[in-house]
Amino acid sequence: MDVETQQAALDALHDDPGDLPVLRARFEHNGSPRYMLYTIKKFGFDHDHGFHLDVRLVSDELEGGVETVEAKLQEGDADLIDIDYISTARERAEGAPIVAFHPYGRTVGGLVVGEDSDIEGLEDLRDKRLGVVRRLDKNWILTRAACREFHGFDPDEEATPIEIGSKVGLTEALHDGEVDGVFQFWPIVPEITETGPYREAFPVSELVQRLSGTDNKLPISTFLTSEDYFEDNPQAIRGFKRAYGEAVDQLRSDDELWETIGDELMYENDPAVIRAVRDGWRDMVVDDWDEETVNGMDQLFDHLLDVAGAEAIGVDHLPDGLFRLEVPE
Incomplete structure (x- = not known):
């Protein structure tokens, strides 16, 4: 549409x-x-x-x-x-x-990867090319914080974030194989995973709750x-x-x-x-x-x-x- x-x-x-x-x-x-x-x-x-x-x-x-x-x-x-x-x-x-x-x-997103990707969680992000709208995007900030808190590394340094500039561009970069995964916004994730050979490695909402230390949404x-x-x-x-x-x-x-x-x-x-x-x-x-x-x-x-x-x-x-x-x- x-x-x-x-x-x-x-x-x-x-x-x-x-x-x-x-x-x-x-x-x-x-x-x-x-x-x-x-x-x-x-x-x-x-x-x-x-x-x-x-x-x-x-x-x-x-x-x-x-x-x-x-x-x-x-x-x-x-x-x-x-x-x-x-x-x-x-x-x-x-x-x-x-x-x-x-x-x-x-309103956070999820990391979308190919079905055959070896990325299952935060610990697998090292040495990967990861698409983000921008490095100040909340999904990337939360992911960096969670990796540092729970796994002792910063993906901004040990992975390669690629700033795409738009949500549409993220999906295109994933389809074109330019990145190993993209931090896409949650309403668009089903559009990708339900219609192509892709899956959500993890939702960023889980990181929100882990980092906040509360069960309250x-x-x-x-x-x-x-x-x-x-x-x-x-x-x-x-x-x-x-x-x-x-x-x-x-x-x-x-x-x-x-x-x-x-x-x-x-x-x-x-x-x-x-x-x-x-x-x-x-x-x-x-x-x-x-x-x-x-x-x-x-x-x-x-x-x-x-x-x-x-x-x-x-x-x-x-x-x-x-x-x-x-x-x-």
Whole structure:
């Protein structure tokens, strides 16, 4: 399913905002939040909760060293995006006026290799060529931290990370045999493993839990907006949080909806792929957060900092004001 076709499916659901505050959502065309955004529009959860969600799908490539969605938020062309909280901390520490106001989920990927690969786990990564979107990608940072913590080596030094620059490029590099494996994002993993001679060597979500030392499911990705939008549009922010909750409930219970999503939004409209993405999404998503959740996120960050170092992470602290659990009145 190409980007234009997916956007057309969303455009068919875009109604008149009327006097409602508009929330401009800009999300990657191959990212999993689009399933939730589509559900909000399909069932009208945005208008039910007092705001108008305007969804546009964008590239997953980098602009000036940051992902396209980040660039759009920082440049004032978007009000809502999602990225991992390590990247959010990095950008906020460098002066970007962005805040995380709601969790999304444990949005990490997995290492995909050929079926006959000798890579089974972290200990097998030495001397391998491994595709990553960029070396500051969360999947690579978590893998480096886990290798250092549990196996006493750094794959950034004892393997060869190859920066590809996009998720589409990762899959192409794997198909072309340019790398021994790729750290692909979780919604795309089934598209590869269910349709070709490939398998997932390990999911990075396992590393998240091992490194955090907790059984609580920690959100890695959060929804972001600008400080100005957060302060000036509390109705839209509160409305989105409620609409998100309804969409999550719908996606957890409605298998037929996932079939529709497969028809409208998925690149591989294969029943096995749809089921794998559906089950992966339900396992990944996080409903809400509280101080305990944020404390767990702090602990995971501190662990990554201790193990991988500030240079690998790209930031040495979580800036004040990064997480906004309470919406202003």
